[in-house]
Amino acid sequence: MILEAGDEAAQVAIGRRLAEALEYRGIVYLNGDLGTGKTTLARGVLRSLGHDGAVKSPTYTLVEPYDLAAGRVYHFDLYRLGDPEELEFLGGRDMFADEALTLVEWPVRGEGWLPAADVVITLSLIDQGRRLVFEAGSDHGVQALQQMADTAWTFHDV
Template identity: 45%
Template sequence: MNISYSQPLADEQATCRFGAQLVNLIYPFTHEHGVVIYLNGELGAGKTTLSRGMIQGLGYQGNVKSPTYTLVETYHVAERDIYHFDLYRLNDPEELEFMGIRDYFSAQAICLIEWAEKGEGVLNSADLFVNIDYDNDTRRIELSANSTLGAEIITQLQQHPITL
């Protein structure tokens, strides 16, 4: 699948706004099935910031923190479960089996997964790959489809570009 979308992000606020608009574009697709998003980028690139924007974009009012030490944080908002995973400290993908990882990938769930490569072989496939890279003093975000659902989401994004 070779469909993608790319956009610069000027700062942390732009990253949060992008996340909020993106999740509202994704939300209608979650009425029938869950969405799995792999978040890629170096440490400090903005993966958790994007996740915070997405979670708060659906109306969550509380603190959104990195699940670096807990592996997963759960949010129930807008009649959806959002699971934010950070697998940076994962030593072995089998640890995910012990925590019941498969239960998280349910219909109507949105799974945001940082450092997904550490769970290779155990995690569900991504619908979208989100790459955040440094671009001098700013960031660039690129979304790539990895499923028919991912392609549908990016098509919607291309038809309704995110304005920051």
């Protein structure tokens, strides 16, 4: 599935819809160059769960947990990860085993250690915003993307 987001509000709306379609659980990989909107998409996911505070990329802490009334979200940013085994020391195994929604920016840095994703999203810059390419990596991901595709919506004018 390919979607285009004309602006930041559209990306946030896509993140909200993704979280709903995943029923607030699963693992999502966020791929893309710096500045393509991975954290903006994560903000939409967190908004759907009721978080109205700031959402910053956890570049230096590697993970930011959010315990919200509607569910738990772990937001990883592995850009500065030196070795995938560092995730073990952070308690990553427990976080990935949790019934939470887990977002992973720069998953390539955790390759060989990370569990498989339910949904992989690759973001890229286009003339009028961002292109988001969605791929399912599990049955749960297939169902979520099918639900998103079956819903009549547009994000160009959100």
